[in-house]
Every structure is written in C-alpha cells, then in structure tokens.
Amino acid sequence: xxxxxxxxxxxxxxxxxxxxxxxxxxxxxxxxxxxxxxxxxxxxxxxxxxxxxxxxxxxxxxxxxxxxxxxxxxxxxxxxxxxxxxxxxxxxxxxxxxxxxxxxxxxxxxxxxxxxxxxxxxxxxxxxxxxxxxxxxxxxxxxxxxxxxxxxxxxxxxxxxxxxxxxxxxxxxxxxxxxxxxxxxxxxxxxxxxxxxxxxxxxxxxxxxxxxxxxxxxxxxxxxxxxxxxxxxxxxxxxxxxxxxxxxxxxxxxxxxxxxxxxxxxxxxx
Amino acid sequence: xxxxxxxxxxxxxxxxxxxxxxxxxxxxxxxxxxxxxxxxxxxxxxxxxxxxxxxxxxxxxxxxxxxxxxxxxxxxxxxxxxxxxxxxxxxxxxxxxxxxxxxxxxxxxxxxxxxxxxxxxxxxxxxxxxxxxxxxxxxxxxxxxxxxxxxxxxxxxxxxxxxxxxxxxxxxxxxxxxxxxxxxxxxxxxxxxxxxxxxxxxxxxxxxxxxxxxxxxxxxxxxxxxxxxxxxxxxxxxxxxxxxxxxxxxxxxxxxxxxxxxxxxxxxxxxxxxxxxx
Numbered sequence: 001x002x003x004x005x006x007x008x009x010x011x012x013x014x015x016x017x018x019x020x021x022x023x024x025x026x027x028x029x030x031x032x033x034x035x036x037x038x039x040x041x042x043x044x045x046x047x048x049x050x051x052x053x054x055x056x057x058x059x060x061x062x063x064x065x066x067x068x069x070x071x072x073x074x075x076x077x078x079x080x081x082x083x084x085x086x087x088x089x090x091x092x093x094x095x096x097x098x099x100x101x102x103x104x105x106x107x108x109x110x111x112x113x114x115x116x117x118x119x120x121x122x123x124x125x126x127x128x129x130x131x132x133x134x135x136x137x138x139x140x141x142x143x144x145x146x147x148x149x150x151x152x153x154x155x156x157x158x159x160x161x162x163x164x165x166x167x168x169x170x171x172x173x174x175x176x177x178x179x180x181x182x183x184x185x186x187x188x189x190x191x192x193x194x195x196x197x198x199x200x201x202x203x204x205x206x207x208x209x210x211x212x213x214x215x216x217x218x219x220x221x222x223x224x225x226x227x228x229x230x231x232x233x234x235x236x237x238x239x240x241x242x243x244x245x246x247x248x249x250x251x252x253x254x255x256x257x258x259x260x261x262x263x264x265x266x267x268x269x270x
Numbered sequence: 271x272x273x274x275x276x277x278x279x280x281x282x283x284x285x286x287x288x289x290x291x292x293x294x295x296x297x298x299x300x301x302x303x304x305x306x307x308x309x310x311x312x313x314x315x316x317x318x319x320x321x322x323x324x325x326x327x328x329x330x331x332x333x334x335x336x337x338x339x340x341x342x343x344x345x346x347x348x349x350x351x352x353x354x355x356x357x358x359x360x361x362x363x364x365x366x367x368x369x370x371x372x373x374x375x376x377x378x379x380x381x382x383x384x385x386x387x388x389x390x391x392x393x394x395x396x397x398x399x400x401x402x403x404x405x406x407x408x409x410x411x412x413x414x415x416x417x418x419x420x421x422x423x424x425x426x427x428x429x430x431x432x433x434x435x436x437x438x439x440x441x442x443x444x445x446x447x448x449x450x451x452x453x454x455x456x457x458x459x460x461x462x463x464x465x466x467x468x469x470x471x472x473x474x475x476x477x478x479x480x481x482x483x484x485x486x487x488x489x490x491x492x493x494x495x496x497x498x499x500x501x502x503x504x505x506x507x508x509x510x511x512x513x514x515x516x517x518x519x520x521x522x523x524x525x526x527x528x529x530x531x532x533x534x535x536x537x538x539x540x541x542x543x544x545x546x547x548x
Contacts, residue, residue, distance in 0.1 A: 031370075068358055071358075072358060130291070135431060135432050135433075136431075136432065138432075139432045223429065223432060223434050223435075224432065224434070224435045225434065225435060226434070226435050226438045226439075230435070230438060230439065231438075233439065234438050234439050234442045235442075237439060237442055237443050237446065238442045238443070238445075238446045238449070239446075240446075241443055241446035241447060241450075242446045242447065242449060242450035242453075243450070244447075245313070245446070245447035245450045245451060246450055246451075246454065246467060248323065249322045249323060249451075249454075249467060249468065250466070250467055250468070251326075252322060252323030252325070252326040252327075253322045253323060253325070253326075253467075253468040255323075255325050255326045
C-alpha cells in the first residue's frame with residue numbers, strides 16, 4: 001500500500017492514508033461488536049437442551065447406543081461423589097449448626113449409595129470412571145476444610161448447592177434424551193438423588209441466589225497461595241535474574257570478539 | 271472394577287472424562303512452553319533491535335534466534351489454543367478458539383487477541399519489501415502488547431485453575447529477563463551509557479540533526495545487497511544491474527528522514543550517516 005503511494009509523493013507525517021484509517025475503524029468496530037455479541041449470546045444457550053448431545057459419535061455398547069453425553073454424565077456423577085461424600089462427612093463432624101449437620105450426614109450417606117449405583121451402571125457399559133475429583137472440586141474441598149464456624153456452614157451449603165445444580169442439568173439432559181437403557185435408569189436414580197439434595201441444602205436457609213450452577217471454566221474460588229518464604233523467594237529471584245540479565249547486557253556490550261576478528265580479516269586482505 | 275484402575279490419581283489438570291484429562295495435560299504443558307518461549311522471544315527481539323550484545327554473538331545469530339523462538343512460541347500457543355477443540359467438555363468450540371470474546375470469557379479473550387496479533391506479526395515479519403520499514407517496525411512493535419496480554423492471560427489462567435502456587439517461582443524466573451529488558455528498553459540510550467549499562471562509544475555522541483545536511487557512506491564489505499535501503503529511499507540508494515550499490519554521498523536535505531530510515535532498515539548495518547559541515 002505504501003509502496004504504491006510512493007510515486008504520488010509521501011503523505012504528511014502524522015496523517016494516515018484512507019485505507020489505514022478504514023482498517024482502524026473496522027478493527028475497533030469489530031472488537032467492540034464482539035464484546036456486544038458475547039454479552040448477548042452466551043456460549044451455553046441457543047440450541048434446545050439435548051439437541052447437540054446426539055450429534056457426536058455413538059459408542060458401541062450393550063443396552064442401546066451410547067453417546068458422549070451419556071458417558072459425561074456417568075463421569076460427572078462419579079466425580080461429584082468423589083468430593084461431596086468426604087466433604088459432607090467432614091461437615092457432619094465439625095459443623096455447629098444442627099440443621100447443617102443433619103443435612104450433611106444424609107448427603108454423605110446417600111452419596112455412597114449413589115456412587116455404588118453409578119459404578120455398577122458404568123461397569124455394565126464398560127465405561128471408565130475417574131478415581132479423583134477435578135482440581136476445581138479439590139479446591140472446593142480445601143476451601144471447606146479451611147473454613148470453620150458459621151463460615152463453614154455458609155461455604156459448604158453454597159458450594160455443594162452450586163455443584164449439584166450443574167450436575168443436575170447434565171443429568172436432566174441425558175435423562176430426557178438417552179437411548180441407552182442402563183444410562184436411562186442410572187440417570188433417573190441420579191436425578192432423584194440430586195434433586196432431593198438440592199432441596200435439603202436449600203432447607204438450611206443458607207443457600208443464596210449466587211449458588212445455582214458452576215462449570216469447569218469458572219475461576220477457582222480458593223487458591224493455595226505461595227507460602228511467605230516462597231513469596232519472598234519469588235520476588236528475590238525476579239530481581240536477581242533481572243539484574244543478571246542487565247549484567248549480561250553490560251558485559252556483552254563491551255565485548256568485541258567479532259569486530260576484532262573482522263578487522264584482522266580485513267587487514268589480511270589488504 | 272477394571273474401570274477404576276486406569277487413571278492416575280494425581281492428574282495435572284483433570285477434566286471430566288479420561289480424554290479431557292489427557293487434553294488438559296497437553297494444553298497446560300504447551301501453555302507453559304509458550305510462556306517461556308514468548309519471554310525469550312522478547313529478549314532476543316530487544317537484543318536484535320538495540321544491538322546491545324551484538325558484538326558478543328553477532329547480529330545474524332540474534333536475528334535468526336529471535337525468528338526461531340517466535341516460531342516456536344506461535345506453534346506452542348497454537349497447540350494450547352486449538353487443543354481445547356478436543357475437549358469432550360466443549361469449553362471452547364469452533365471459531366471461538368481464534369475469535370476473542372465469543373465464548374464469553376475475558377481471560378480467554380486476552381490470549382486469543384495475543385495469538386491473533388502474533389500470527390499477524392509472524393506473517394508480516396518477512397514482508398519488508400511490501401511495507402515501508404517505519405510502518406513495518408511500528409506494527410512489529412505491537413509484540414510488546416502481545417507480551418503484556420499473553421502474560422496476563424497466563425497468570426490469570428493459572429489463578430483460575432488454582433495453579434498459582436505451582437507456577438509462581440518458575441513463571442517469575444522465566445519472565446524476569448524480559449521485564450528487565452523492557453524496562454531499560456524505554457530509557458534513552460544516552461542515559462543507559464551514563465549509568466554504565468552499555469558502553470559509551472556505542473552511542474552516537476551527538477544525535478544526527480534531522481534538519482541539517484547529511485553525509486552517507488556504505489561499507490561495501492558489509493553490504494549484502496538486500497536492497498531494503500532502496501525501498502526506503504529510492505532516489506538515494508540504487509542497486510545496479512551488476513549488483514553494485516550506487517548511492518548519493520550528500521543527499522538532498524528533504525530526503526533526510528528516508529535516509530535515516532534506510533540506515534536503520536539495513537540488516538547488515540552497512541550504512542553510516544553523519545552530519546555534514548556546511
């Protein structure tokens with residue numbers, strides 16, 4: 001573009017040519033427009049629930065076709081059990097609120113039952129289940145473990161209520177759309193359990209409207225921060241390595257092996 | 271219970287299914303590689319632009335090292351971004367991988383904007399002949415914005431995934447040289463020479479007066495006939511049919527800016543410009 005404008009003389013410094021300005025306007029409009037699109041159309045809505053679940057491949061399985069969403073539900077229920085059962089046991093022991101203690105005890109007990117049902121269904125379909133919760137769920141466990149008193153009750157009820165909410169949506173979609181008999185009965189049982197657990201958690205009166213659903217893109221609420229020693233060590237490393245780099249620049253800008261060699265070479269030629 | 275024995279308990283970043291566990295490990299690893307090479311690319315780029323350690327390594331080694339690191343950054347960033355396509359979880363789908371804000375995450379958008387800019391910078395890196403050197407350089411310098419966006423994306427992502435403690439020391443160490451060099455890059459070189467960071471005589475004692483007549487001289491030993499100077503100032507530098515470079519020793523005063531930009535664009539640093547006594 002600028003090569004073409006060479007023959008007609010240079011544009012004055014500080015002023016941009018028309019195509020450049022047009023491109024700038026387009027870029028700004030595009031960026032701002034994209035923000036608007038993202039605000040009005042979330043990634044999670046659009047298709048009616050369950051429609052996208054059929055589009056993917058089918059896994060050959062006994063008791064009817066098995067879609068990835070079916071497997072995902074079995075895995076989600078397993079992982080929910082892996083963190084909610086121990087967290088509920090913990091709260092049932094430590095909570096000072098009798099209502100929360102009762103709810104947590106019932107959740108812990110029922111999660112063991114649900115977990116066994118779920119494992120049985122997965123075994124019949126030869127589906128592999130994970131044996132560890134996600135880091136996000138591990139973070140929730142750590143947060144609950146670190147809390148105490150009224151804070152413990154509030155954190156526990158809201159975190160588990162949100163986690164149940166998101167698992168419930170996965171279960172409901174599979175419950176209504178699956179073509180696999182084993183998955184259907186597993187989903188029906190899980191739906192019953194999770195729905196009851198949400199009602200139990202809400203009955204404590206501690207659940208807020210923030211605690212509806214979560215997914216893996218949600219930021220970790222609880223963070224294992226560097227220990228004070230590591231924090232100081234990190235800053236010290238930053239400063240040391242930074243100054244080390246500048247030292248390399250200082251030494252490097254004074255060295256001249258290349259130029260010396262070049263001069264010698266030039267002298268040899270003359 | 272065959273199903274319970276196959277997954278490692280301590281997965282780096284576990285997703286929902288076994289597939290997602292593997293995909294997340296790969297995207298996390300490529301993200302860390304990309305962060306490291308991005309920091310190194312910036313360092314090599316600053317060395318190439320300023321020539322601070324040129325005498326130590328040679329200009330050519332710096333330039334090709336910078337290009338190689340940039341390619342590696344782009345490749346690992348591509349694995350990191352497009353890897354999300356393979357998640358069963360459908361966290362980022364279709365064009366959401368390269369169009370910012372489309373999946374509604376600001377922290378993803380930071381990385382996507384940085385990636386898109388990086389692609390544009392790498393594509394235009396070899397197009398000196400199409401663009402004026404000054405325009406090309408201004409665009410290439412948006413790499414500083416890429417560094418800021420990329421680093422913000424990386425640290426925010428580590429925070430969101432609960433990995434802040436894990437990457438704290440290594441992440442700071444990797445970025446320290448880049449941060450130090452960027453900090454001194456924006457300090458005038460005369461000040462740097464005064465505090466003893468770079469050697470005094472590598473800085474021009476008196477900056478060239480852009481409004482005064484200039485003298486041009488070309489070191490024919492160094493000139494490799496790239497012809498960038500001709501693109502910048504065609505009526506001062508002219509590559510001949512036989513491969514020699516013809517140039518005006520005392521160009522017209524109106525061509526001063528072009529001459530200076532030609533001297534700066536020369537990859538071999540063969541053009542010397544000095545003030546002329548009238």
